[in-house]
Amino acid sequence: MKARVIAAAVAVGALSLAGCGSSSPSGSAAAKSCTTTIGMEGPLTGPVASLGQEQLHFAELAVANDNKANHTKISLVQGDTQLNPADATTVTKEFVSNSKMVAVVGPAGSQEVEAVGPLFARAGMAFISGSATDPSLTTSGKNPTFFRTVSNDNVQGPQDAHYIINTLKPKALMIVDDEESYSTDLVSIMIPIFKAAGIKVDHESVSQSVTDFSSLVAKITPAETVVVLPWQIAANAQQFGRDMAQEHKKAVIFGTDGLYSPGTFEIAGSYVSSFGPDIHTIPADASLVAQAQAKYGSFGTFGPPVYAATHVVDEAIAAVCKGGHAPTRANVLAAIKKTNESTSILGKPISFTAHGDPKNGQFFLFKINSKGTYNNIPY
Amino acid sequence: MSFFLQELVNGVTTGALYALIALGFSMVYGVLKLLNFAHGDLYMVGGYIGFFIIRWFGGAAKLFIPVPLLVTIMFVAAAVVVGGLGVAMERFAYRPLRNAPRIAPLITAIGISFFLENAALLLFGAQYRVYNTPDFISYSSGIQIGSVSIDSVQIMVLVMGLFIMIGLQQLINRTKLGKQMRAVAADREAAEMFGINVNFTIAAVFFLGSALAGVAGVMAGLLFNTVYNTIGFLAGLKAFTAAVVGGIGSIPGAMLGGLMIGIAESFITGYISSIYVDLIVFGILIVVMLVRPTGLLGRAQLQKV
Numbered sequence: 001m002k003a004r005v006i007a008a009a010v011a012v013g014a015l016s017l018a019g020c021g022s023s024s025p026s027g028s029a030a031a032k033s034c035t036t037t038i039g040m041e042g043p044l045t046g047p048v049a050s051l052g053q054e055q056l057h058f059a060e061l062a063v064a065n066d067n068k069a070n071h072t073k074i075s076l077v078q079g080d081t082q083l084n085p086a087d088a089t090t091v092t093k094e095f096v097s098n099s100k101m102v103a104v105v106g107p108a109g110s111q112e113v114e115a116v117g118p119l120f121a122r123a124g125m126a127f128i129s130g131s132a133t134d135p136s137l138t139t140s141g142k143n144p145t146f147f148r149t150v151s152n153d154n155v156q157g158p159q160d161a162h163y164i165i166n167t168l169k170p171k172a173l174m175i176v177d178d179e180e181s182y183s184t185d186l187v188s189i190m191i192p193i194f195k196a197a198g199i200k201v202d203h204e205s206v207s208q209s210v211t212d213f214s215s216l217v218a219k220i221t222p223a224e225t226v227v228v229l230p231w232q233i234a235a236n237a238q239q240f241g242r243d244m245a246q247e248h249k250k251a252v253i254f255g256t257d258g259l260y261s262p263g264t265f266e267i268a269g270s271y272v273s274s275f276g277p278d279i280h281t282i283p284a285d286a287s288l289v290a291q292a293q294a295k296y297g298s299f300g301t302f303g304p305p306v307y308a309a310t311h312v313v314d315e316a317i318a319a320v321c322k323g324g325h326a327p328t329r330a331n332v333l334a335a336i337k338k339t340n341e342s343t344s345i346l347g348k349p350i351s352f353t354a355h356g357d358p359k360n361g362q363f364f365l366f367k368i369n370s371k372g373t374y375n376n377i378p379y
Numbered sequence: 380m381s382f383f384l385q386e387l388v389n390g391v392t393t394g395a396l397y398a399l400i401a402l403g404f405s406m407v408y409g410v411l412k413l414l415n416f417a418h419g420d421l422y423m424v425g426g427y428i429g430f431f432i433i434r435w436f437g438g439a440a441k442l443f444i445p446v447p448l449l450v451t452i453m454f455v456a457a458a459v460v461v462g463g464l465g466v467a468m469e470r471f472a473y474r475p476l477r478n479a480p481r482i483a484p485l486i487t488a489i490g491i492s493f494f495l496e497n498a499a500l501l502l503f504g505a506q507y508r509v510y511n512t513p514d515f516i517s518y519s520s521g522i523q524i525g526s527v528s529i530d531s532v533q534i535m536v537l538v539m540g541l542f543i544m545i546g547l548q549q550l551i552n553r554t555k556l557g558k559q560m561r562a563v564a565a566d567r568e569a570a571e572m573f574g575i576n577v578n579f580t581i582a583a584v585f586f587l588g589s590a591l592a593g594v595a596g597v598m599a600g601l602l603f604n605t606v607y608n609t610i611g612f613l614a615g616l617k618a619f620t621a622a623v624v625g626g627i628g629s630i631p632g633a634m635l636g637g638l639m640i641g642i643a644e645s646f647i648t649g650y651i652s653s654i655y656v657d658l659i660v661f662g663i664l665i666v667v668m669l670v671r672p673t674g675l676l677g678r679a680q681l682q683k684v
Contacts, residue, residue, distance in 0.1 A: 045497065046609060049505030176653070205654040209613040211603035214389040215648040218382065235507035235605045242604060246518045247385065247528050264509065 034321035035073040038063075038313055039095040041106030041116075041127075042306075046082035048208070048232055051258065052108060055130060057296040058303035059105050061288075062310035070318035076310075081107050083180070085115035092116040096123035102332045103127065103313045105306060110134030111181040117143030126333040128312055130305035131257075133275060134185055138355040145333055147352050149308040149344075150275035151361030156256065157189030159363055159379055160228075160273050164254055165197045168226050172200035174251070175228040176216065178208045178236075186230040186256060208233055217243040220251055227251045232258030234265035234300075241267030260301040266372030273365045276301035278374060282347040307345050312336060381526045386649040387642065392533045392602065394641020395540035399595040400618035401625065401633035402547060403465075403588030409564040409628040410584050413473065413484050417491035419615015421465060421589045423499060425457040425596025426606035430508045432456055439511035446515050450535075450601075457593035465589025466582050474578070492611075499608035507607045510600045536598045543591065544634050550587075551630060560584055564628070620660070624667050626677020635675060639663075 040059045043052035056078060063076045077098070079091030088107045095101050096119055104120070104127040107113060113132045120127045121144050128147040135154040137143055164170065175191065177183040187203065194201050202224065204216060208231075217240065220227065227244075229237050237259045244251065244267075253270040260274040278301065279285040288307075292299055316335035320327045341350040351359050366374040400422055407415045432453045437443045444452075472491055476484045512532060521530035551557035559580045562570040571577050599614070600606050617640060625636025640660055647656050667675065 045500055045505070049500060049608070050507060053505045203654070204648075204652060207613065207657075209609070211599070211605045211610065212389075212393050214392070215386055215645040216653050218385045218389060219649050233507065235509055235607075238509065239604050242513060242518075245513075246530055248526070264507065 033073060034071070034318065034327070036102050036317055036327040037075045037077055037098065037100040038310075038317075039077050039079055039091075039098075039101050039104035039106075040306075040310070041079045041081050041088060041091055041095070041104060041112070042108050043083040044078060044080040046080075046084070048083050048108075048258075051131075051232065051300075051302045052080075052083075054296075054299050054303040055106070055108060055306040057299070058130075058292070058307040059310045061292060061295070062307045062314060065288075065291075066311060066314035066318070070314065072314065072318055072321065074314055074317060077101065079106075081109075081112055083109045083112065085109075085111050088112035088116050089119070092119045096120065096125060101125070102317065102327045102329050103336070105130070105309045105313060108132065108302075109180070109182060110137060110185065113137050113143065113146060117146055120145045123329065124333060125329045126313070126316075126336045128309040128336070130307075130309040131275070131302060133182065133257075138353075138357045143356070147309075147312070147336060147356040149305045149312065149346070149350060149358055151363055152357060153186050153189055155361045156273060156275065156363045157186050158193060160186075160254065160256065161190040161193035163271075163273075163365065163379055164226055164228065165194065165199065168252060168254070170199055170224070170226040172202070172221065172223040173226040173228060174202045174204060174220055174224050175230075176204040176206055176240075178229075178231045178233070179205055180208060180232065182232060182257075183230045187228075190228065190230075208236070211236060211239055213240045213243045214247070216240075217247050217249055220244070220249045222250075225251050226254055228254045229259065230256040234259050234261030237270075238265045238267065241265075241270065257301065260366065260374070262300070262372065262374050263298060266368055268368055268370040268372070270368045271365060272368070272374065273363050273379075274301045275363055276305045277347050277364050278366070278376065279304045279345060279347070281376060282345075284343065284347070285345055288345060304345050308350060311344070312339050312341070312350060315339070315341070382649065384524070384527045386645045388527065388529050388533065390642035390645025391638060392536055392641070393644065394638035395536055396595050396599055396602070396614070396637075397618050397621045397641050398634045398637025399540060399543065399591050399598070400614060401621040401637045402544070402630060403591045404615075404618055404622040405625070405627055405630060405633040406560075406584050406588040408622070410560060410567075410581055411473070411477075411484075412481070414488065414619070415588075416485070416488040416615065416619075417468065417495060418588070418592055419611030419613075419618065420492050420495035420499075421461050421592040421611070422596040422599070422614050422618075423606065423608065423611035424464060424495065425461045425593030426600045426610060427499060427503055427508065427596075428457045428460055428593065429453045429597035429600045430510060430606050433510060433515075439514035442515055449515070453597045453601075454539075454594055457597045458590035461593025461596070462586040462590035465585040465592075468589075469582055469585040474581075492615075496608050496611070503608065505608070507605050510604045510606070512601050512604055516601070532601045536602060539594075539598070543594070544630075547587070547591075548630055556580070556583060617660075620664050623674055624664055626674030629674065629676045629678070632674055632676035 042055045063074050081088035081091055108131045110132040126145050130149050133153045135152040177187045237255050255272045257274050259265045259272045280289055316332050317327045319335045320331045344350045365377050365379050367377050404418050472487050473484050518530045559575050563580045621636035621640045622633045625632030644656050647659050
């Protein structure tokens with residue numbers, strides 16, 4: 001009896017393994033129904049869950065819309081990385097061991113992409129981030145299956161620094177990183193440019209978890225007419241601005257990406273540069289904006305690039321199916337490389353360089369007026 | 380000089396918050412020898428209660444009740460609800476483990492911490508909730524001494540913090556309940572033999588300690604405007620450090636430790652750099668532990684063998 005149970009268990013195990021090994025058990029049927037699974041990695045809980053949830057909502061929206069338009073049956077599996085490379089690694093291991101999964105959207109942070117890139121490379125699986133901007137991710141050669149729908153810091157850092165130097169003309173400034181690699185990378189790109197322009201720089205650092213900035217604000221001198229905050233949490237910048245008002249400091253805040261949050265960060269006269277456009281102002285996106293607002297409420301600039309990333313994956317899968325093949329990791333990866341969308345939710349075409357960066361990378365600059373409205377201004 | 384005073388005011392205000400949270404940590408440790416790592420999350424719950432009360436009464440910009448009444452309701456509700464939550468935590472999670480090895484309640488405390496953080500995420504969402512305090516308490520309503528600004532919320536936090544600390548000290552030293560708490564802290568079994576209701580006393584300690592964390596959460600919301608589901612982690616860690624520096628189990632020690640850490644953070648930011656704040660603050664903790672393992676005001680306990 002015992003031997004029979006063991007034999008049965010071995011047989012079931014062998015059958016399961018055999019199932020795992022076959023990437024397309026019924027190729028033509030799968031191609032016809034175009035049924036497959038993609039993953040979505042993002043900080044769905046933890047300190048930046050607000051950004052991760054927005055990304056998840058837009059990924060879900062893209063899958064729903066694309067399934068309808070392309071008659072595909074793509075399922076989205078979500079994985080919570082908490083913006084932490086260790087968690088991202090665990091989620092990625094689960095995803096690559098899921099034989100039904102052909103591609104992944106995310107992760108959000110550059111530090112996470114760095115950690116999981118080799119895992120995806122080994123699995124031959126494409127992954128597209130809508131927010132990881134560290135330049136080295138596409139130049140190091142460690143992430144051959146990595147793509148992104150946003151431009152990298154080598155575009156944003158110098159562009160922001162030169163705007164500050166030429167337009168705001170400070171003699172001294174304070175720049176505060178938030179102790180995350182996104183922020184410290186941007187700071188390390190900007191500081192040498194400021195110093196080369198003869199600007200005195202006070203470099204400070206404060207954790208994302210901190211909400212009391214009064215001591216730091218007290219340190220802003222009258223000569224420091226600009227405070228640069230390359231942060232991910234808009235509510236913190238709003239509090240920083242309020243502490244400045246309370247201590248009668250007049251410096252102008254210049255923030256990046258995460259600070260784009262109408263209704264949360266609304267310190268009048270501040271600037272925010274963003275990797276994503278405000279799609280509320282793109283006429284072609286009007287129905288999508290209405291759909292997203294009806295389903296999820298207000299949103300910022302973190303969701304749309306993830307929608308674009310998910311759409312790229314969905315279209316690649318649809319193209320594979322139209323070619324009469326069942327979607328696999330290899331053919332979806334090949335199709336993503338060939339992406340050439342004439343327009344996108346981001347208001348521009350999407351295609352990738354050989355390294356996975358978007359061609360014709362672009363950042364956007366906004367100035368906040370006294371009513372808290374963000375106005376797109378030329379860089 | 381004005382810069383020094385501004386940093387001092389900022390440091391004392393933050394320190395008062397740390398002290399209030401540290402008091403709860405210290406009280407619970409005093410009676411149960413339990414490091415309640417969920418304590419910081421009670422502070423988070425207090426912050427959310429304050430936020431939703433502002434919303435229930437019309438929102439920061441459109442309040443339909445007077446501000447003093449609103450603030451009173453916020454503090455009372457946070458103290459009662461969070462105090463009750465602390466009692467429930469003790470009753471259902473810690474009491475069954477009272478005689479278990481010490482690691483068991485410690486792990487339970489960490490589990491409760493994660494539970495509260497994720498429950499808040501599910502109930503209140505991931506977004507940062509903003510009090511918008513300046514919409515109903517103007518910055519200009521405070522005191523201006525030269526270039527030093529002390530707004531009315533800072534004044535309220537300092538005055539309330541002082542009264543709460545003095546009141547707690549009086550409660551512990553001069554009331555019957557305080558005497559019971561000290562007796563249970565000294566020797567639980569002996570206290571029981573003398574007819575003290577140990578379960579009630581421990582529940583009272585949890586209520587008071589948790590209520591203080593709830594009040595601190597509302598204070599932090601009014602001061603720093605923001606509340607989110609993981610806000611209690613760092614605050615709890617800083618308060619724990621304050622309690623250890625002051626001498627864990629000691630009420631005056633928790634106050635001293637909280638104020639010391641708040642002021643140290645402020646001056647390190649102002650005079651050295653914010654980059655080194657945590658490095659130096661936790662360095663201070665290590666030095667204090669090396670020089671005085673029981674903390675600044677802690678007393679070494681005699682071990683009977």
